[in-house]
Amino acid sequence: MPTTGSCHCGRISYSLAEDPPTRAMACNCSICRRKGYLHHFTTPARFTLKSSRDDIQVYSFKTHAVRHQFCKTCGCAPFAEGLGSYGEPIIEINLRCVDGLDVGGLEIISYDGASR
Numbered sequence: 001m002p003t004t005g006s007c008h009c010g011r012i013s014y015s016l017a018e019d020p021p022t023r024a025m026a027c028n029c030s031i032c033r034r035k036g037y038l039h040h041f042t043t044p045a046r047f048t049l050k051s052s053r054d055d056i057q058v059y060s061f062k063t064h065a066v067r068h069q070f071c072k073t074c075g076c077a078p079f080a081e082g083l084g085s086y087g088e089p090i091i092e093i094n095l096r097c098v099d100g101l102d103v104g105g106l107e108i109i110s111y112d113g114a115s116r
């Protein structure tokens with residue numbers, strides 16, 4: 001079953017060729033703790049952006065390895081793009097923006113990004 005997600009106003013939407021995840025990674029780094037991200041990682045081949053990049057603002061910092069995407073209108077951040085540990089392109093899905101997903105039912109894996 002494909003998974004879909006969107007920002008609050010709907011200008012950013014995507015589909016993911018996977019079942020909805022049951023686990024999420026919660027990170028305590030400077031941006032994740034402020035944004036409240038619940039991460040799921042996938043590959044660009046499974047991710048289809050269904051909206052225009054014109055509606056998306058990109059934010060990156062420090063090493064600029066991750067390009068955090070958020071809606072220019074509503075500010076929600078449904079996904080990010082970056083590089084994995086072997087330099088491969090990855091997509092980070094913010095599970096808080098997945099359509100119909102009960103985030104309270106997710107198994108949460110904590111990640112100490114603040115110490116890295």
Ligand SMILES: [Zn+2]
Nearest residue numbers: 007009071074
């Ligand atoms: Zn929006």
